[in-house]
Amino acid sequence: MEVINSIKLMQEISESIRNSGKKIAVVPTMGYLHMGHLSLINKAKEIADIVITTLFVNPTQFGPNEDYDKYPRDFNRDFELTKNNGSNYLFYPDTKEMYPINFSTCVEISRITEKFEGAFRPGHFKGVATVVAKLFNITKPHYAIFGQKDYQQTLVIKRLVEDLNFNIEIIIAPTIRDYDGLALSSRNTYLSTSEREKAGILFKAIETVKSEIAKGQRERLILNSYLHKTLRQIPEIKIDYASCVIANTLEEPEFFLPGDEVVILIACYLGKTRLIDNSIIKIPYSLNESNFKEDYI
Amino acid sequence: MEVINSIKLMQEISESIRNSGKKIAVVPTMGYLHMGHLSLINKAKEIADIVITTLFVNPTQFGPNEDYDKYPRDFNRDFELTKNNGSNYLFYPDTKEMYPINFSTCVEISRITEKFEGAFRPGHFKGVATVVAKLFNITKPHYAIFGQKDYQQTLVIKRLVEDLNFNIEIIIAPTIRDYDGLALSSRNTYLSTSEREKAGILFKAIETVKSEIAKGQRERLILNSYLHKTLRQIPEIKIDYASCVIANTLEEPEFFLPGDEVVILIACYLGKTRLIDNSIIKIPYSLNESNFKEDYI
Numbered sequence: 001m002e003v004i005n006s007i008k009l010m011q012e013i014s015e016s017i018r019n020s021g022k023k024i025a026v027v028p029t030m031g032y033l034h035m036g037h038l039s040l041i042n043k044a045k046e047i048a049d050i051v052i053t054t055l056f057v058n059p060t061q062f063g064p065n066e067d068y069d070k071y072p073r074d075f076n077r078d079f080e081l082t083k084n085n086g087s088n089y090l091f092y093p094d095t096k097e098m099y100p101i102n103f104s105t106c107v108e109i110s111r112i113t114e115k116f117e118g119a120f121r122p123g124h125f126k127g128v129a130t131v132v133a134k135l136f137n138i139t140k141p142h143y144a145i146f147g148q149k150d151y152q153q154t155l156v157i158k159r160l161v162e163d164l165n166f167n168i169e170i171i172i173a174p175t176i177r178d179y180d181g182l183a184l185s186s187r188n189t190y191l192s193t194s195e196r197e198k199a200g201i202l203f204k205a206i207e208t209v210k211s212e213i214a215k216g217q218r219e220r221l222i223l224n225s226y227l228h229k230t231l232r233q234i235p236e237i238k239i240d241y242a243s244c245v246i247a248n249t250l251e252e253p254e255f256f257l258p259g260d261e262v263v264i265l266i267a268c269y270l271g272k273t274r275l276i277d278n279s280i281i282k283i284p285y286s287l288n289e290s291n292f293k294e295d296y297i
Numbered sequence: 298m299e300v301i302n303s304i305k306l307m308q309e310i311s312e313s314i315r316n317s318g319k320k321i322a323v324v325p326t327m328g329y330l331h332m333g334h335l336s337l338i339n340k341a342k343e344i345a346d347i348v349i350t351t352l353f354v355n356p357t358q359f360g361p362n363e364d365y366d367k368y369p370r371d372f373n374r375d376f377e378l379t380k381n382n383g384s385n386y387l388f389y390p391d392t393k394e395m396y397p398i399n400f401s402t403c404v405e406i407s408r409i410t411e412k413f414e415g416a417f418r419p420g421h422f423k424g425v426a427t428v429v430a431k432l433f434n435i436t437k438p439h440y441a442i443f444g445q446k447d448y449q450q451t452l453v454i455k456r457l458v459e460d461l462n463f464n465i466e467i468i469i470a471p472t473i474r475d476y477d478g479l480a481l482s483s484r485n486t487y488l489s490t491s492e493r494e495k496a497g498i499l500f501k502a503i504e505t506v507k508s509e510i511a512k513g514q515r516e517r518l519i520l521n522s523y524l525h526k527t528l529r530q531i532p533e534i535k536i537d538y539a540s541c542v543i544a545n546t547l548e549e550p551e552f553f554l555p556g557d558e559v560v561i562l563i564a565c566y567l568g569k570t571r572l573i574d575n576s577i578i579k580i581p582y583s584l585n586e587s588n589f590k591e592d593y594i
Binding site for chain 2: 007019104105107108110111129130133134140160163165167
């Protein structure tokens with residue numbers, strides 16, 4: 001595996017891979033890789049000839065009071081993990097390479113970014129859309145793989161690709177979970193032992209709502225109250241949002257209808273650590289319908 | 298020459314041209330072509346194997362009180378002109394193809410867009426940057442040709458390309474002028490006969506400032522006053538701006554220094570028609586230096 005720090009060199013390599021008729025898949029990451037990231041690399045290997053993993057902790061998607069400085073970093077570990085998992089290139093630019101002194105462009109997506117993460121992290125999706133547009137132009141992929149864990153981000157990326165006509169297929173890979181259902185995240189390393197023991201509550205809240213849907217509950221506010229009630233079992237939790245909404249638009253109807261794809265979205269602090277999770281469920285046409293679609297698999 | 302209306306088909310064609318090892322140059326236009334546009338197509342033919350001309354009157358770069366509806370359009374004439382001048386493809390999408398119903402993305406460039414055209418046409422450069430990003434992703438060019446006539450736009454495009462890492466070489470072609478120096482523009486067709494006779498004053502104002510620079514004048518406000526004085530010879534002219542500034546930053550120093558590249562920028566209404574023009578001049582190191590660099594040639 002080759003580590004590339006230069007944008008120009010990465011572009012030359014990608015261009016020459018494309019010219020040779022091979023397909024490129026990119027896996028954008030902020031490093032400190034876990035099994036979730038590795039599952040994205042594996043997915044990339046399945047569908048493309050060449051896998052480019054990018055590793056860049058993008059400052060512009062962090063708010064001024066967020067955890068940019070303390071975000072976990074371990075290049076050597078990430079290098080070994082990407083290499084051993086079959087990534088062909090690791091694109092690892094520094095901040096000056098990505099944002100030189102006169103940098104003054106942003107890509108902004110409206111509507112879908114206004115709620116939930118966008119509301120609690122102003123500017124976050126502008127930072128994401130801008131850096132992803134750059135990474136697409138730098139790595140020139142045919143496919144780009146993102147994790148479902150950042151659900152609203154996947155909507156933003158899809159809109160970015162459609163609206164700016166990036167000729168790239170976006171693939172969303174399922175969330176990888178720990179023994180108790182906690183979604184894997186680099187930020188989980190912030191949790192103390194006792195917090196970690198309580199963090200399974202997000203998954204439990206999701207499961208509770210799914211079971212209420214299975215029992216026939218369709219009223220959004222009642223479903224949301226199950227989320228909140230479950231999360232509040234842990235007093236150290238401060239909820240940013242916990243909400244069931246239409247999956248592809250984030251709309252909030254009074255009742256969900258048969259066939260609706262609903263995403264259950266949670267963001268909350270457990271102590272000082274901000275955790276997010278989500279799950280998609282399709283409202284069944286009848287209560288006897290046992291195997292309704294869940295998540296992207 | 299083939300006319301392409303579909304984004305997907307244009308991308309397939311461009312991809313297959315690239316895969317064959319040929320170089321693509323794109324010439325983005327809003328149609329109603331004149332000799333200025335044709336000079337861009339000629340430039341494109343010189344440097345690339347395949348020329349794609351795009352024809353799209355982009356609604357998002359017009360303000361609510363601007364001339365989008367009455368902007369001149371003549372597809373048959375544009376078709377003949379691009380075909381006869383050796384363009385290989387004419388990309389001619391309709392508005393729904395470019396901006397489908399859920400479109401919600403924009404590309405915005407700060408700083409360089411805040412003065413002059415950006416100040417008088419709020420949102421204009423956002424519309425330009427967004428549509429150009431789209432056209433780049435649709436036509437996948439190695440080169441893109443723009444006219445110097447829209448000087449500030451050329452700065453915006455260069456910044457867009459650098460900041461979002463489009464792997465495209467931007468080429469700026471010189472302004473083509475009419476018998477009296479009037480810069481060619483599709484909007485010149487709005488001018489009445491009597492207005493047309495007076496429109497040469499913009500070029501005259503530029504020439505006056507150049508001659509003052511040649512005589513040794515270096516003070517920006519004095520140079521600007523020559524621009525204004527000359528333009529005011531025509532009472533029907535309403536000046537938006539007429540200003541000498543540092544060419545690549547649009548900065549406004551008190552005095553220009555030897556070696557400075559200065560752009561003389563003018564935007565004004567002649568009756569109801571808005572005209573813009575510009576010229577670049579390098580401040581000579583001595584008054585004996587006769588052939589100082591002018592414009593991009």
